[in-house]
Amino acid sequence: xxxxxxxxxxxxxxxxxxxxxxxxxxxxxxxxxxxxxxxxxxxxxxxxxxxxxxxxxxxxxxxxxxxxxxxxxxxxxxxxxxxxxxxxxxxxxxxxxxxxxxxxxxxxxxxxxxxxxxxxxxxxxxxxxxxxxxxxxxxxxxxxxxxxxxxxxxxxxxxxxxxxxxxxxxxxxxxxxxxxxxxxxxxxxxxxxxxxxxxxxxxxxxxxxxxxxxxxxxxxxxxxxxxxxxxxxxxxxxxxxxxxxxxxxxxxxxxxxxxxxxxxxxxxxxxxxxxxxxxxxxxxxxxxxxxxxxxxxxxxxxxxxxxxxxxxxxxxxxxxxxxxxxxxxxxxxxxxxxxxxxxxxxxxxxxxxxxxxxxxxxxxxxxxxxxxxxxxxxxxxxxxxxxxx
Amino acid sequence: xxxxxxxxxxxxxxxxxxxxxxxxxxxxxxxxxxxxxxxxxxxxxxxxxxxxxxxxxxxxxxxxxxxxxxxxxxxxxxxxxxxxxxxxxxxxxxxxxxxxxxxxxxxxxxxxxxxxxxxxxxxxxxxxxxxxxxxxxxxxxxxxxxxxxxxxxxxxxxxxxxxxxxxxxxxxxxxxxxxxxxxxxxxxxxxxxxxxxxxxxxxxxxxxxxxxxxxxxxxxxxxxxxxxxxxxxxxxxxxxxxxxxxxxxxxxxxxxxxxxxxxxxxxxxxxxxxxxxxxxxxxxxxxxxxxxxxxxxxxxxxxxxxxxxxxxxxxxxxxxxxxxxxxxxxxxxxxxxxxxxxxxxxxxxxxxxxxxxxxxxxxxxxxxxxxxxxxxxxxxxxxxxxxxx
Numbered sequence: 001x002x003x004x005x006x007x008x009x010x011x012x013x014x015x016x017x018x019x020x021x022x023x024x025x026x027x028x029x030x031x032x033x034x035x036x037x038x039x040x041x042x043x044x045x046x047x048x049x050x051x052x053x054x055x056x057x058x059x060x061x062x063x064x065x066x067x068x069x070x071x072x073x074x075x076x077x078x079x080x081x082x083x084x085x086x087x088x089x090x091x092x093x094x095x096x097x098x099x100x101x102x103x104x105x106x107x108x109x110x111x112x113x114x115x116x117x118x119x120x121x122x123x124x125x126x127x128x129x130x131x132x133x134x135x136x137x138x139x140x141x142x143x144x145x146x147x148x149x150x151x152x153x154x155x156x157x158x159x160x161x162x163x164x165x166x167x168x169x170x171x172x173x174x175x176x177x178x179x180x181x182x183x184x185x186x187x188x189x190x191x192x193x194x195x196x197x198x199x200x201x202x203x204x205x206x207x208x209x210x211x212x213x214x215x216x217x218x219x220x221x222x223x224x225x226x227x228x229x230x231x232x233x234x235x236x237x238x239x240x241x242x243x244x245x246x247x248x249x250x251x252x253x254x255x256x257x258x259x260x261x262x263x264x265x266x267x268x269x270x271x272x273x274x275x276x277x278x279x280x281x282x283x284x285x286x287x288x289x290x291x292x293x294x295x296x297x298x299x300x301x302x303x304x305x306x307x308x309x310x311x312x313x314x315x316x317x318x319x320x321x322x323x324x325x326x327x328x329x330x331x332x333x334x335x336x337x338x339x340x341x342x343x344x345x346x347x348x349x350x351x352x353x354x355x356x357x358x359x360x361x362x363x364x365x366x367x368x369x370x371x372x373x374x375x376x377x378x379x380x381x382x383x384x385x386x387x388x389x
Numbered sequence: 390x391x392x393x394x395x396x397x398x399x400x401x402x403x404x405x406x407x408x409x410x411x412x413x414x415x416x417x418x419x420x421x422x423x424x425x426x427x428x429x430x431x432x433x434x435x436x437x438x439x440x441x442x443x444x445x446x447x448x449x450x451x452x453x454x455x456x457x458x459x460x461x462x463x464x465x466x467x468x469x470x471x472x473x474x475x476x477x478x479x480x481x482x483x484x485x486x487x488x489x490x491x492x493x494x495x496x497x498x499x500x501x502x503x504x505x506x507x508x509x510x511x512x513x514x515x516x517x518x519x520x521x522x523x524x525x526x527x528x529x530x531x532x533x534x535x536x537x538x539x540x541x542x543x544x545x546x547x548x549x550x551x552x553x554x555x556x557x558x559x560x561x562x563x564x565x566x567x568x569x570x571x572x573x574x575x576x577x578x579x580x581x582x583x584x585x586x587x588x589x590x591x592x593x594x595x596x597x598x599x600x601x602x603x604x605x606x607x608x609x610x611x612x613x614x615x616x617x618x619x620x621x622x623x624x625x626x627x628x629x630x631x632x633x634x635x636x637x638x639x640x641x642x643x644x645x646x647x648x649x650x651x652x653x654x655x656x657x658x659x660x661x662x663x664x665x666x667x668x669x670x671x672x673x674x675x676x677x678x679x680x681x682x683x684x685x686x687x688x689x690x691x692x693x694x695x696x697x698x699x700x701x702x703x704x705x706x707x708x709x710x711x712x713x714x715x716x717x718x719x720x721x722x723x724x725x726x727x728x729x730x731x732x733x734x735x736x737x738x739x740x741x742x743x744x745x746x747x748x749x750x751x752x753x754x755x756x757x758x759x760x761x762x763x764x765x766x767x768x769x770x771x772x773x774x775x776x777x778x
Contacts, residue, residue, distance in 0.1 A: 005447050245396060
């Protein structure tokens with residue numbers, strides 16, 4: 001049952017998030033950094049652990065979700081399916097390598113520091129998922145979406161996001177029952193992987209009829225309203241298939257990119273994304289609890305040591321996976337593009353804590369490592385950007 | 390305390406609201422009616438009392454609020470303060486007449502049908518407030534915002550909205566204590582009336598600095614994000630001063646209309662309003678419970694009789710008030726523009742039921758009358774539109 005949301009505190013937090021995002025985004029850019037880094041830092045400062053101006057309230061999280069779904073919708077609109085499929089092989093290799101390497105090394109580091117098998121599995125799994133939201137935003141800022149490197153990263157991040165949730169289901173099952181039923185894993189994998197193909201195959205004729213209706217309509221704003229509704233419906237369908245909602249938003253963009261109104265939709269979507277997506281990046285930053293970074297308490301020190309180890313292997317695992325790509329491409333850039341973790345990593349950590357698989361210290365270490373990779377990636381990508389891009 | 394909102398049901402409802410609004414809006418236009426009438430009807434059909442596809446959930450109501458605040462922001466952007474002040478006299482006369490006439494006649498009708506004094510005061514008060522959201526939308530569709538009639542209606546609706554909440558405070562006090570403290574009424578009236586003047590006086594220099602910052606910034610989307618944040622902050626300030634949030638959105642538009650970026654803001658705001666405002670109009674329609682319109686149960690019949698009486702006097706009171714305007718203007722159009730009730734009328738009715746001042750039958754009658762005037766106004770305005778507008 002939903003509870004009514006107090007309107008004015010929400011509006012105030014929304015306004016603070018927007019102003020903070022733009023102020024810090026601008027400052028980041030003046031320091032030669034991608035503005036998304038500034039938006040993340042604005043979130044840390046405005047979030048509950050420092051100023052408390054942007055709480056992680058139901059309203060803010062809802063607007064953040066709308067923002068990230070529409071941001072991925074916009075990325076999809078700027079992506080050509082055919083070109084994405086051309087790099088399918090290298091993208092798959094990067095995605096799989098980028099899941100296996102961090103999983104294995106995260107597991108080993110955690111075991112080596114004396115934690116049990118279940119905790120180590122959770123930690124390894126939490127390091128597998130690249131944050132498609134952060135990665136796509138940085139690529140867009142660097143004008144690298146429409147390059148071979150950009151497409152490999154994007155394709156790999158989508159595969160990652162889809163498989164990440166399958167792994168989440170597997171790990172959840174292990175935590176609950178101590179074992180895994182392979183048939184259910186295969187089923188949820190087939191469902192998640194099949195979703196994109198089916199969504200695109202069915203979406204193309206459906207979107208043609210929608211655009212046809214739009215073309216005959218006279219009322220104001222029908223193109224943008226119907227396009228957004230289409231993206232929201234594919235987000236719901238993606239969730240029903242076991243993927244993340246943002247994968248549905250991305251698929252909707254891929255589909256509508258193949259219509260003759262692509263440019264008009266893109267233009268109308270832009271200001272909407274400008275207003276709603278910053279709330280997502282600020283909300284990610286706001287989830288950082290700066291008190292955990294204080295090295296004085298003994299408990300924090302052991303957690304920070306584990307966090308440091310996880311950040312290093314989490315970074316190296318994804319970075320190395322970039323070198324699995326073949327063909328002409330700057331492989332270090334691809335690896336860097338896979339580094340940021342995000343939402344899914346945090347979901348793993350929360351699930352691990354809720355089921356008791358992770359104690360408080362390990363939970364903190366995973367959260368710190370997830371954020372460290374997220375904040376590391378934008379400056380790294382900027383410095384590694386291929387000149388030709 | 391906010392509770393997390395289930396994401397996928399919300400996204401589904403949002404998508405249904407958008408598609409329904411555009412489909413029915415288009416149909417309304419083909420029948421020669423303003424499309425907002427179609428959006429309201431889509432709400433009735435999709436709402437909880439018929440199909441249940443758009444529930445009045447916390448998420449939908451939040452998005453609806455964002456939508457109506459930004460819609461009024463857009464209306465403010467298209468309004469010149471100087472021209473609005475030129476019609477200040479007639480607007481004030483129309484507003485005051487349009488509050489006194491429906492209050493008195495609503496009170497008398499309710500008394501005449503045998504209800505007590507307190508109930509009759511509540512009913513009269515519920516008929517005083519014009520829905521600025523509905524009215525502004527119809528004027529915009531008819532391209533009548535920038536006419537003398539349009540400005541008188543808009544000015545009167547703003548006065549109405551401000552005074553309506555003062556009356557709400559008074560009536561609430563009567564229901565609670567049985568009497569009214571005049572000093573507190575005077576204070577809240579001064580606060581509410583003063584808000585617009587202060588907001589505009591202070592807003593103009595503040596908005597100049599904001600626009601200055603925006604002009605020096607390089608990051609994407611800073612103009613639209615900062616403008617929306619400004620509107621949200623004025624909405625919060627309006628609420629703090631005892632007015633409705635939408636009055637703050639309108640004031641923000643008036644202020645930013647005086648900057649040299651007015652046109653750019655207007656353009657960027659348009660698709661945002663196109664996506665969020667329909668959710669507001671659909672949510673208004675979704676509040677209609679069609680079961681109450683069934684004349685077969687005896688209880689409904691007496692309620693519908695009272696509703697009919699209230700609709701007639703509610704209509705005539707506002708319509709007659711239009712003729713209090715002076716100068717060259719089509720007075721019948723002005724009167725029709727004041728007819729739609731909305732949010733505030735429903736708030737009166739809910740408060741009356743909650744305090745026990747209104748029994749279920751009278752509550753239903755007020756709600757039906759509020760909606761009847763809302764659905765009546767768009768076609769009436771369209772048919773009365775002055776040729777020169």
